Amino acid sequence: MIRIPDKVFELRCGGSPAADLYPYVEYVEVDESVDGSSFTIRLRLSAGPDGEWNHLSDERFTPFARLGVSLGFTGGGLAGAPTAAGGLLSPGGSGPEPLAEGYVIGTALRLSGRDAHLDVFCQDPWAVLGQEEKVVAWPDLSDSDIAEQILTAAGFAADVTTVPPLRQSDDTLVVQRGTDASFLRALARRNGFEVRFVPEGDGxxxxxxxxxxxxxxxxxxxxxxxxxxxxxxxxxTLDGRRPLSVRAAQLVPGTRQEATVEVGEPAHHRTGRTGLAALTADTLARAARPLRTPGALLLTATPTADPSELQQQAQAARDEAAWFVEAAGEINSDAYGHVLRAGRSVLVKGAGSLHSGAYYVTRVVHRMRPEGEYRQRFEARRNAVGLEGSESFGGGAPGLSLPGL
Structure with a gap:
């Protein structure tokens, strides 16, 4: 018999546990996404003898006060018993996982004839990085150098993947016009990167x-x-209208010579056997009469003196265009026994040979109530369909030999 571990949540205010709030919590909801995370805590209110509602003046809910949430499973089942995901339930479970660490951005008082609630709205560090519009020049730096300097200056630990080129200011000068949040996201987008905050310790x-x-x-x-x-x-959902190639052209500053690049293949690891170009090659060729190439995207790239940077921007656009399958679903958390996380891959089975396989999870909305209800709704995507054959599904033989896919 499968035994389901008990669920648990934890609140932290200013890095310290806030156990005194637990009796008042109606639910905790965390919206974790590769684009940024937000979370809401709903508290029951009661009026004191003076008619004032408790928690309304709590300094812990002042805008930009720090607040964090962890959710998970304590392991209330039999040690060594099989879980619904095919693994073994360890004694004591893994405990709560830090899902979001951020800042209060506002509150909402909700009163009715019978109930009184306070919703506390929070956001990850994008909340503070989006508070100042600025104009800043970043000479003689690569995009990764710029990102690291912005993040460390703001007081955040940074895990930055290095990218070329190191631009010389007399060729190309990068100028930031806007908030650190919008600028960091633009730098990430033109390199095919994500920029996201992951809770670590109390930060x-x-x-x-x-x-x-x-x-x-x-x-x-x-x-x-x-x-x-x-x-x-x-x-x-499979969308066949995604671009199949990306072309970019510009005049190189200084030489005024034309630089042209064309990218046909995504660089990211494929999630399945067949990409969109291979899936539609024959049918699109019969249906369309292109001037050059069917499914081509013309990219307006950031001007640069380095042709390799033009190639990099085109590759980033091609990688983004390759996500042609979007998925969504709701998890039976009691059967799953795990916290699904955005920004990581997961294997799906039972969806047929076309749609079973690896997915990249882009968003998970977690909602937990103190009485034990835990709902997880997720969004994910793929840049290829079918099974590669190397998938290792838990509790079964790898790849195509697993029945019912």
């Missing part, structure tokens, strides 16, 4: 780098897969 580490497609997948998600099913719902 955050910012990761500026490519999507985490190469790590160990999270425990499997299964739909209509008998006793190992742990999804309440799952849907996958």
């Amino acid at each position: 955050n580490r910012c990761r500026f780098g490519p999507p985490g497609l190469d790590g160990t997948p999270q425990p499997d998600l299964a739909i209509r897969f008998g006793a190992t099913s742990n999804l309440r719902s799952f849907e996958a």
Whole structure:
């Protein structure tokens, strides 16, 4: 018999546990995304003898006060008993996982004839990085150098993937016009990177780098897969209108010579066997009469004196265009027994040979109530369909030999 571990959440105010709030918590909701995370805590209110509502004046909920949330499982089941994800339940469980560490950005008082609530709205460090519009020149630096300097100056630990080129100010001068938040996201986008904050200890580490497609997948998600099913719902949408190649051209400053690049293949690790170009090659050629190449995207790139940077920007646009399958679903958390995380891959089974396989999780909305209800809704995407054959599904043989896919 499968025993389900008990669930747990933890609140931290200013880095310290806030156990006194637990009796008043209606729910905790964390919206974790590769684009940034936010979270909401709903508290029950009661009026004192003076008619004032408790918690309304709590200094811990002042805008830009620090607040954090952890959710997880304590391991209330049998040690060594199988879980719905195919692993073994360890004694004591893994405990709560830090999901979001950020700042209060506002509150909402909600009163009705019977109930009184306070919603506390919080956001990860993007909240403070978006508070100042500025104009700053960044001479003689690469995009990764700029990102690291912005983050360390703001007091955040940085995990930055180095990228060329190191620009010379007499050729190309990078100028920031806007907030640190918008500028960091623009730097990441033109390199095909993500920039996201990951809770670490009582703070955050910012990761500026490519999507985490190469790590160990999270425990499997299964739909209509008998006793190992742990999804309440799952849907996958394939969009065949995505670009199949990216072309960029510009006049190189100084020489006024034309530099042209064209990128046909994505550089990111493929999530399946067949990309969109291979899937539609024959049918699109019959349906369209292109001037040059079917499915081509013309990129307006940032002017640069280095042709390799033009190539880099075109490759980033091609990698983004390659995500042609979008998926969404709801997890049966009692059956899954794990906290699904955004920014990591997961294997899905039971969706047929086309849509089973690896997905990159881009968003998970977690909602937990003190009485034990834990809901997880997720979004994910793929840049290829079908099974590669190297997938290692938990609790079964690897790849195509697993029945019912």
